[in-house]
Amino acid sequence: MDNDTVVFELDGLRIAFGDTTVVEDLSLTLRRGETAALVGESGSGKSVSALGALDLLPPSAKVDGTRRLLGESLDGLPKARWNALRGGQVGFVFQEPTTSLNPLHSVGKQLAETLRLHQGVRGRAARERARELLVAVQLPRPDVLLDAHPHQLSGGQRQRVMIAMAIANDPALLIADEPTTALDVTVQREILALLARLRDTHGMAMLFITHDLNLVRRHADSVHVMKQGRLIESGTVAQVFDTPREAYTRHLLAAEPEGRAVALPAAAPTLLEAHALSVAFEQGKSWLGRRPAPFVAVHPLDIQLARGETLGLVGESGSGKTTLAMALLRLTAADGEIVFGGERLDTLRGNALRRRRRRFQVVFQDPYGSLSPRMPVMDIVSEGLRFHHPELSDAEVERRVAATLDEVGLPADCAARYPHEFSGGQRQRIAVARAIILEPDLVVLDEPTSALDRSVQKQLIALLRDLQSRRGLSYLFISHDLAVVRAMAHRVMVLKDGRVVEQGDCDTLLSRPQADYTQRLLEASGLGDRT
Template sequence: MSNNPLLRLENIAVAFDGHQVVHSLSLTLNAGETLAIVGESGSGKSVSALGIANLLPNNATIHGERWLGETNLANLTPRQWNGIRGNQLGFIFQEPMTSLNPLHRVGKQIGEALRLHQGLSGQAARQRSKVLLEQVKLPRPDELLDAWPHQLSGGQRQRVMIAMAIANNPLLLIADEPTTALDVTVQQEILALLRELRDHHGMGMLFISHDLNLVRRHADRICVMYQGRIQEIGSVEQVFEHPQSDYTKALLAAEPEGRPQAIKHAAPVLTARKLSVSFKRAKTGLFKPQRPDFVAVHPIDFHIAPGETLGIVGESGSGKTTLASAVMRLVASQGEVILGNDKLSSLTGNALRRHRHRLQMVFQDPYGALSPRMPVFDIVSEGLRFHYPHLTDAEVNQRVNQTLREVGLPESCAARYPHEFSGGQRQRIAVARAIILEPELLVLDEPTSALDRTVQKQLVTLLRDLQARRQLSYLFISHDLAVIRAMAHRIMVLKDGEVVEQGDCLDVLVSPQHSYTQALISAAHLTS
């Protein structure tokens, strides 16, 4: 590595409307090196990265020295910044679905960076875009160039974002939570790809993540942040083996732990028989034959007992969320879904709506799942007023306050709006909205994926406590095997819409029989 740092930050301070959120941030990054910034939500990780790239909103101010090589970033004009971003500085954002334009095909979006910085257009831009998709190891690049973002899986969209970020061989690549919500095998592929590209192009990489296992395996040095301040910075070995600050020690100890309460044998709360989901493919031409349906979930049988958690694991595109949507009757499916003694698969309209309060869902994204226009009280009470219209206002108030307390939120938060809460608090609001209806089954679709490790641990503890108190049954979807181990009684492993292995949680994690399950556990580096 060069003795002259590629990136140098000195005494960086960031404030929003006069409120300072980053204090005296100083660090260096060399070419060919990966520096990871870790810390819980709100610690200033992403704000610092956005500040480097001059992407902060108008109400933000940034002070201090920022150098990219010999370029003083603090003195650039907007026109000069347009020449730097996407050229010398590449940025991979956390959520590719919101970062990619849904109205433009993949090829056009990659080609835009080539047109702006290299003057390529037409066939030349398309050919270079194809090479970039091959570089990020995406199959069928010609087909993907003409695809829309919504037609790609999460892993594929993230690879497209990487292709856009490296299109012009940047000196510095900033990767802000590039593997959030991706399963462990895709995480490893993405980070191995980034390391390969870093070594090939000699880039420096600033890697922001809340996943300490990934940081340990893929970073050279670590910077730990808390409340906008650096707690410590050093090599991976130094920070993990000999942490100096109390916060770093607490962060390293925040792995989800414990096991769910043992269950009693009883009649199943939910039974699924030959449950499957297929989607019709679009016609390719007027006179061409209709292509066969795409089978997202092959016929599956399973059941869930009262107070039991069935964990569903598998890579992106394996059918986990589609299966959950079929159980919730949110997508058309074949087979039977039986809740208690009621066959939900044969119900429609009002007959089905009368049973909705019995099974509820907590979605993956705590930022997108709550209406920004409604206060917490209205969000939590909306379903209650619909399903129990006989309740008085006083009774509704009492139930909302009681439920908020049960999920660890003060009653005073009822008048506030979702944007005023952290990710972990929003997920608690989502849980409150679901359990206030006293459901028999709760479907949790990646409820911890967008949360940092300390908040994950708190949410896992909360969900286990609620299950023990209310005898709730969970269908729990996650790519995080440490969370699954702490939550699930049994596991069902999906691949390409089929069950490849199922059984007792610890039996499957300790002695996996199928090669795919073995690969998942190996990629997760799960410790005993």
């Protein structure tokens, strides 16, 4: 195939579930060696378009239009032919490798399975080819990883395994659906550079589905913008980014996190401080019966947070950010002194500690996994309130829930609904409501925006800043997204391997970093030339 070869075509693609049309009249063409980005907000139809185009939607979906792969019509193909194409001429890299990989099978077995199904390769030959694939995606110690299970790998390593499986059979088309959303910025850069190298080496066309326009700007050739199931604008990256025609496209481009943290009072008192805080985990015995030295996740450090202040904790995955935050809240065992509101927290036990927990709350990364699907919003938001304030009547609890939902921008009538009925941004607002209804002094925000598209991120940041201003909240803000940190934090602490690399005023540190490691984080995030 030469570079003008058309690999994949959609012409007038339409997808409907019953009477509801979710994709209308989508047309695009991908050529050999091209990376086309499909962008838009959550619910715009990006992922469902790719799934529908390759017959991966449930039987209730009705798919119309013309679909072609290397000139072959995909309309009306028998199941056996679809099975041969998917994983063969078409590779997939999905957003969450943890759910895409089988936790019961080793990496080598899963790679060998796709080779057996599509090439008939078995036994020693399959294992050797699987090893070659791990080398191709630049995974260290391939012989060890072949026998490892997915839970033993980091997020970046699992995503590389997914990529190895996707390219195992030399596909003509690679579909990457939000492949870097849950990864830190340096791993994001490595994964996307790897995909680009593999695209060029194998001569693939790549469809890159994402809500992150910074990544599109740096890694795509063409852009296709979707809104409410319709393709509203297409062009080269330069055309769409420099001279967008549509107001919606301009809205997406302007949806970068903006503004700065609310001003901190000059004499704000200290809320939280820790001295010589460290966290170590015992490791299991080796097969010789020896127990290795404990793994030190956080080396001794001091930390301080004022009332109304946001401290950003940044660093790569495994740097100790979340472990440090959980240790400060006494949710992870730690050594050192922790003082919260003038009271020693590290010495409290039992009921005394449980009574203090009302004063610090957590909002987690995943708005889908952190809310019980079996509980209505009323029960989710009120659960902690009922535990800490059993004296409240049902009427008072309902009144407080309604007021809190209103404060986070949700209507009171959503209290009777369940999490699956809400968008990602709405679910994260529910999680925020659950945290603030107890009127805490401190909220730990653990990657609260990473699963959200940029426009929803912008709304959530504005909400969090507003709540901080009105309630005097302190935030520990954990994130790998330095653009979001810049919009939220007063100060930043940079962690690497459980040690503090540098810390200081947010604007100063991000504009004039002193440590090479911080500079690499900024470059990987795309802020290096904009701060």
